[in-house]
Every structure is written in structure tokens, then in C-alpha cells.
Amino acid sequence: MFLSFLLSACATQTSKKIDSQIQGDVYTGTDTVEYLADGVPDRVFFATNESVLTTASRETLRKQAAWLRKNPEVTVVLEGHADERGTREYNLALGERRANAAKDYLMTYGISSSRVSVISYGKERPVDSGSNPLAWSKNRRSVTVKAN
Amino acid sequence: MKNKIRLLFYILLILFPFKSLALIEVDITRGNLSPLPLAVSSLSSSENDKEALKKELDIKDLGLEISKIVENNLKKSGLFNPLNKDAFLQKPDIAHLKPRFEDWALIKAQALITGKVNFQDEKLRVEFRLWDVLAGKEMLALAFTTVPKNWRRVGHIISDKVYERLTGEKGYFDTRIIYVSEKGPKTQRIKKLAIMDQDGFNTKYLTLGNELVLTPRFNPTNQMVTYLSYFKNLPRVYLLDIETGMQEVVGDFPGMTFAPRFSPDGKKIIMSFAMDGNSDIYTMDLENRIVERITNHPSIDTSPSYSPDGKYIAFNSDRSGYQQIYVMKSDGTKVKRISFGNGLYGTPVWSPRGDLIAFTKLHKGKFYIGVMRTNGKGERLLTENYYQEAPSWSPNGRVLIFYRETKTNSKGEGFSAKLWSIDLTGYNERLVETETDASDPSWSSLLSN
Structure with a gap:
């Protein structure tokens, strides 16, 4: 009796923890995030099969754009990724679409397309090797990487 | 050849x-x-x-x-x-x-x-x-x-x-399999092109693993191979002669080209080209180098595969909102959706016999390898698993080879990728043994007749 109570409490806690890191299928945690500069996260996350930027993603990209405007000599590569739950070829296309969604947004905030290149890795380079919704949500991403 | x-x-x-x-x-x-x-x-x-x-x-x-x-x-x-x-x-x-x-x-x-x-x-x-x-x-x-x-x-x-x-039907034993050999952790896989006899002997590695390589496919008429390489971090379709080791980039595209396959006469490569967030299907004639655009649609169009008579192309597209299989004439006209079952459909591959299309299906978190007639009717799912995709036909159209990946445990350990084969009947599912982990298999034609 006591044991089962403990177990169920534990399960609730875990799912709460995941819930707080995924909203509407999009990763909102900071586990894997690196920073281009103080307060400038390097990546944005996507929902399954989607390339739409969330409010949080747009905020991140505006910070990146501001940083890029301040550092006009910097060029970047946007690396688009997909999770493992899709066919390899479709995921390559999806990664490209995601990275371009991020690129388009940077461009609308005044970053020249000549400073931004794009590469898709599809499902080839996950950051989290887990086979669960949280891991997949971290892997559906576009990462802005300094190229010079 | x-x-x-x-x-x-x-x-x-x-x-x-x-x-x-x-x-x-x-x-x-x-x-x-x-x-x-x-x-x-x-x-x-x-x-x-x-x-x-x-x-x-x-x-x-x-x-x-x-x-x-x-x-x-x-x-x-x-x-x-x-x-x-x-x-x-x-x-x-x-x-x-x-x-x-x-x-x-x-x-x-x-x-x-x-x-x-x-x-x-x-x-x-x-x-x-x-x-x-x-x-x-x-x-x-x-x-x-x-x-x-x-x-x-x-x-x-x-x-x-x-x-x-x-x-009463041709065999498939005097053949080879080209595939991607895999090693290393899931987050940093090292991939090489490898080729072996159909029974797993005479394995040779064709690349060193310095760059990511994916999706090799045989020319049905000779020993040429087309594949995707991330050489110099520029993902492009390459052409490789496995007898001489000579290779070249296919076409001069200003962005990623991927999902290559030969036409049945071996004279063209059909592939996707991604630009500004949109992937469309193109062909390049290997003799005169003429590039033709086959689809022109804001959706993702990829994984093209010709019918054996060269008159039609099957591909997958998310133009309906989700990944589904379509068939069109080889000039890109008369596009028709053929998959209407529940779930997502990808990687259509036309049988060498012409009557069936093999595919990968994702439904309720499971991956299936299946076949349907070329009009989309008569769907038959042959095998269900956590993750499997990319079927390739034996030259007689009786057996499919594909790859399967395992689910990792709570610590993210236990990942593996292996080749499997299954009869068109849905029976005789078998692990195809390889020296290393393996994915993206492609079956050659019969080497002799």
C-alpha cells in the first residue's frame, strides 16, 4: 500500500517535470541550450513535423538578430534537425525547412542573407539519444552556430 | 559495363x-x-x-x-x-x-x-x-x-x-548489397559506405568515415552508385563507380541535393533539391548533364522512385498537410495521391515487377514496411516495429531489405541499427548479418543472367 503510493507520487512528479519542459509539443527547457553571448540562446525548438516558430523561438531569434547587428563581422550557420521518428529523407527536407524558418526570421530583423547559411542534418545528429518524447523535443531544433 | x-x-x-x-x-x-x-x-x-x-x-x-x-x-x-x-x-x-x-x-x-x-x-x-x-x-x-x-x-x-x-522465377543470389556502415554513439555516428555479397561475405568499405554519407543506391544496369555525402559540409548527391573508385558531384546546385535514385535505364538520376525551405524533385541526365525540374510545389517533395518502365514516378509529399505517397507521370504532370490509410507514408519504392509500391508507414507510434498496388489499393503491412524504414527490392521483386533501429533505454543506451529482410508474403523475416551496424540498404541487379 505504502509502496504503491510512493510509486504513484513518483510518476506524477516525473510527468510534471516533463510537462514543464514541453509545451504544445515544443521543448521549453534549457538543458541543451548553449549561448552565443550572454543572454543569447543558440537554438530554437519545433513541434513534431512543424517548422512554425513559437513565440519563445521568435524572442530567441530577435536576441540573436540584435547580437548579430552588434557584431557585423560574425557569420553563422543555421543547423536544422529533426527527431528520429521520421524517414531519413523526409527529415533532411524538414531540417532544411526549419533552419530556413529561423533564417527568414533573422532576415526580417535586418540580418543579411549573406551572413547566414543553412545546413540540414535531418535525424543524423540528435543532442539527446533518448527514445522518448522529451528527447525528441530537444532534437527538433535549429541551432545557430558561429561560422567564423 | x-x-x-x-x-x-x-x-x-x-x-x-x-x-x-x-x-x-x-x-x-x-x-x-x-x-x-x-x-x-x-x-x-x-x-x-x-x-x-x-x-x-x-x-x-x-x-x-x-x-x-x-x-x-x-x-x-x-x-x-x-x-x-x-x-x-x-x-x-x-x-x-x-x-x-x-x-x-x-x-x-x-x-x-x-x-x-x-x-x-x-x-x-x-x-x-x-x-x-x-x-x-x-x-x-x-x-x-x-x-x-x-x-x-x-x-x-x-x-x-x-x-x-x-x-519459375529468376533468383536473387548472385547480387550485392550496398549500405551504410555505422559506428559510434547515437549523437555522433560515424558512417561509411559499405558493399557486400548478398549473403554477407566479401564486405568492402568504400569511404573512410571522414564525412557523413547516406542513402546509397545502385544503378540497375551497372556497378555505379549514387549517394548523399556531406563532404566539406555541403550535402550533395554524388555518383560513384565502385569498380574504379572514381566519384563526382551530380549537378551544380546552390543547395542541398538528396534522396537520389537512378532511372530504370540507368541514364538519369532523380533526386530532391532543397532551397529556401522548399524541397522539389529534379532529374539530371548523366550523358548530357541536362537538369530538369519535375515538381514545383511549396511542400516537401522527396524520396522519388521511377516505375520500371520509366513512365511514372512515385514520391512522398506533405502537400496535404502530412507526408503521403503520390504518383505522377515522369514529366511531373498528373500528380495523384495514392496513400489514404491512417498515418504517414514515406519512401515509396516501385517493385521491379511493376505492380507494387513498397513503403514505410508511421501510425500511432509504430513503423511499418508495407506494399500497395500502384493505384494505392490493396495495402498490406508486412512488418511492424519501433523504427524501420527504407525498403529496397530484390531484383526479382520477391524480397525486401530494409533497416531497423532499436529504442534506447532511459539512459539513452542500447541504440543499434541493423539490416533485415522479409518476403513479399510477409513471411521469412530475417536479420541480415553485417560486420558493423548498418542502414540504408540497396539491392543490386543480378550480376550475371
């Missing part, structure tokens, strides 16, 4: 013409619940020939080894049950001249394969006979001459001839 291969191999086919009223027939259209029991006798050779071949190839009894190749091939087809040699009553050399059919019937063999191996003028000469045990008749007799180092191929060709004689 095909002539070159034929020349290299120099097969002398001596066909003893006869018509037999054989009783044996193997129906390959149904699940093979009772594979045909047959005896593959060791191929006999004189002591002198054995000695000479041992010197040449460092193999003690080549005739025995060739018979094992045949046994292994026929067993793995799921249609035949090769009997244990320990039970054989007749010696190989005598059986090859005149089998005592009662002896073979006694151990319940319905067919018998016998043969003889010679070594003369630096050439390996192999003859074999296929016998119908119950009718007491010879069904097939053939002889091959080749260079000794091709001895494994002799075993595969015998297997093909036996398969063809007993099923």
Missing part, C-alpha cells in the same frame, strides 16, 4: 537440352509453411584437383564450400529445407553420375543437387545437376568456367539456377 562484367567472369554455359516432366514445383506466392526438403551433395573433385585448388585458394575442399553456399542461400529463401549432409548415403562423385534415387527418397529429399569441381589451365570449372528425386529424372545440368577467386559467385549462380528451375 554489363558486357565487361560478363567478360570478367567468363561464364561458359553448357546447357544439356531436355524436357523433363518434373513433379516438383515451388509456389512462391504463398507463405512458405513447408519448405521443400532437398539435398545438396558436396561437389566432388579428384584428389589432384583438390590439392591444386587448395594451393590456389587455401580452401581444403572447395566443392564442399560451394555446396554450403548453395545450401545457405536456398535455406534463407525460406522456400527450401536443405537436409543435413550426415544423412546422405551416396558418395558425391557417384551421386553426380547416377544418383540412387531410393537412397535420396529414403531421407525425404525431393530434389537433389550434385556437382563436380575441376581445376584446369588456371581456370575453375564447375558443373552441377539438379535431380527430381521422386520422378527419378535430371531437371537441369550446367557447367561454368571462371577464375578461381570467383568461386563464391559460382555458388550463388548455382543457387539462382536451382531457384529459377524450381520456382
Whole structure:
């Protein structure tokens, strides 16, 4: 009796923890995030099969754009990724679409397309090797990487 | 190219013409619940020939080894049950001249394969006979001459001839598989192109693993391969001649090209080109280098595959909102969605027989390999798993090879990728053994006919 109570409490806690890191299928945690500069996260996350930027993603990209405007000599590569739950070829296309969604947004905030290149890795380079919704949500991403 | 291969191999086919009223027939259209029991006798050779071949190839009894190749091939087809040699009553050399059919019937063999191996003028000469045990008749007799180092191929060709004689359809044993060899942690996989005989022997690595490589595919008419390489971090479709090792980028595209495949005549490569977030399908003619755009749609159009007559192209697109399979004419007109079942559909691959399209399906968190008719009707799911995709047809259209990835545990450990095969009937699912982890298999055409 006591044991089962403990177990169920534990399960609730875990799912709460995941819930707080995924909203509407999009990763909102900071586990894997690196920073281009103080307060400038390097990546944005996507929902399954989607390339739409969330409010949080747009905020991140505006910070990146501001940083890029301040550092006009910097060029970047946007690396688009997909999770493992899709066919390899479709995921390559999806990664490209995601990275371009991020690129388009940077461009609308005044970053020249000549400073931004794009590469898709599809499902080839996950950051989290887990086979669960949280891991997949971290892997559906576009990462802005300094190229010079 | 095909002539070159034929020349290299120099097969002398001596066909003893006869018509037999054989009783044996193997129906390959149904699940093979009772594979045909047959005896593959060791191929006999004189002591002198054995000695000479041992010197040449460092193999003690080549005739025995060739018979094992045949046994292994026929067993793995799921249609035949090769009997244990320990039970054989007749010696190989005598059986090859005149089998005592009662002896073979006694151990319940319905067919018998016998043969003889010679070594003369630096050439390996192999003859074999296929016998119908119950009718007491010879069904097939053939002889091959080749260079000794091709001895494994002799075993595969015998297997093909036996398969063809007993099923009425071409075999698929004298073939190779090109695939991606994988090593290392899931987050940083090292991938190399690898090629092996269909039975897993003679593995060779074609790239070093310095750059990511994906989705190699054979030219159906020769030994060229097209694949995706991230050389210099520029993902592009490449063309590779596996005989010479020469390779080149296909076309001059200002962005990623991927999902390549040859046209059935081997003269074009069809692939996707991604630009500004949109992937469309293009072809490039390998002779005149002319590039043609086939689709023009803001959705993702990828994984194109020609029909064997070259008149149609199957591909997947998310133009309906989700990944589904479409068929169009080869000029890009008359696009028609064919997959309407529940779930997502991808990687359509047209059967070499023309009547079916194999695909990958994702539904409720499970991946399936299945087939449907070219109009989308008659969907049949052959196998269900955590993750599997990318079917490739055997050249006779009877077997599919694909790859499967495992689910990792809570610590993210336990990832593996392996090749598997399954019959079109949905039976005979088998692990295809490879030296390393493996994915993206592509089956070659028959090397000899």
C-alpha cells in the first residue's frame, strides 16, 4: 500500500517535470541550450513535423538578430534537425525547412542573407539519444552556430 | 559495363537440352509453411584437383564450400529445407553420375543437387545437376568456367539456377548489397559506405568515415552508385563507380541535393533539391548533364522512385498537410495521391515487377514496411516495429531489405541499427548479418543472367 503510493507520487512528479519542459509539443527547457553571448540562446525548438516558430523561438531569434547587428563581422550557420521518428529523407527536407524558418526570421530583423547559411542534418545528429518524447523535443531544433 | 562484367567472369554455359516432366514445383506466392526438403551433395573433385585448388585458394575442399553456399542461400529463401549432409548415403562423385534415387527418397529429399569441381589451365570449372528425386529424372545440368577467386559467385549462380528451375522465377543470389556502415554513439555516428555479397561475405568499405554519407543506391544496369555525402559540409548527391573508385558531384546546385535514385535505364538520376525551405524533385541526365525540374510545389517533395518502365514516378509529399505517397507521370504532370490509410507514408519504392509500391508507414507510434498496388489499393503491412524504414527490392521483386533501429533505454543506451529482410508474403523475416551496424540498404541487379 505504502509502496504503491510512493510509486504513484513518483510518476506524477516525473510527468510534471516533463510537462514543464514541453509545451504544445515544443521543448521549453534549457538543458541543451548553449549561448552565443550572454543572454543569447543558440537554438530554437519545433513541434513534431512543424517548422512554425513559437513565440519563445521568435524572442530567441530577435536576441540573436540584435547580437548579430552588434557584431557585423560574425557569420553563422543555421543547423536544422529533426527527431528520429521520421524517414531519413523526409527529415533532411524538414531540417532544411526549419533552419530556413529561423533564417527568414533573422532576415526580417535586418540580418543579411549573406551572413547566414543553412545546413540540414535531418535525424543524423540528435543532442539527446533518448527514445522518448522529451528527447525528441530537444532534437527538433535549429541551432545557430558561429561560422567564423 | 554489363558486357565487361560478363567478360570478367567468363561464364561458359553448357546447357544439356531436355524436357523433363518434373513433379516438383515451388509456389512462391504463398507463405512458405513447408519448405521443400532437398539435398545438396558436396561437389566432388579428384584428389589432384583438390590439392591444386587448395594451393590456389587455401580452401581444403572447395566443392564442399560451394555446396554450403548453395545450401545457405536456398535455406534463407525460406522456400527450401536443405537436409543435413550426415544423412546422405551416396558418395558425391557417384551421386553426380547416377544418383540412387531410393537412397535420396529414403531421407525425404525431393530434389537433389550434385556437382563436380575441376581445376584446369588456371581456370575453375564447375558443373552441377539438379535431380527430381521422386520422378527419378535430371531437371537441369550446367557447367561454368571462371577464375578461381570467383568461386563464391559460382555458388550463388548455382543457387539462382536451382531457384529459377524450381520456382519459375529468376533468383536473387548472385547480387550485392550496398549500405551504410555505422559506428559510434547515437549523437555522433560515424558512417561509411559499405558493399557486400548478398549473403554477407566479401564486405568492402568504400569511404573512410571522414564525412557523413547516406542513402546509397545502385544503378540497375551497372556497378555505379549514387549517394548523399556531406563532404566539406555541403550535402550533395554524388555518383560513384565502385569498380574504379572514381566519384563526382551530380549537378551544380546552390543547395542541398538528396534522396537520389537512378532511372530504370540507368541514364538519369532523380533526386530532391532543397532551397529556401522548399524541397522539389529534379532529374539530371548523366550523358548530357541536362537538369530538369519535375515538381514545383511549396511542400516537401522527396524520396522519388521511377516505375520500371520509366513512365511514372512515385514520391512522398506533405502537400496535404502530412507526408503521403503520390504518383505522377515522369514529366511531373498528373500528380495523384495514392496513400489514404491512417498515418504517414514515406519512401515509396516501385517493385521491379511493376505492380507494387513498397513503403514505410508511421501510425500511432509504430513503423511499418508495407506494399500497395500502384493505384494505392490493396495495402498490406508486412512488418511492424519501433523504427524501420527504407525498403529496397530484390531484383526479382520477391524480397525486401530494409533497416531497423532499436529504442534506447532511459539512459539513452542500447541504440543499434541493423539490416533485415522479409518476403513479399510477409513471411521469412530475417536479420541480415553485417560486420558493423548498418542502414540504408540497396539491392543490386543480378550480376550475371
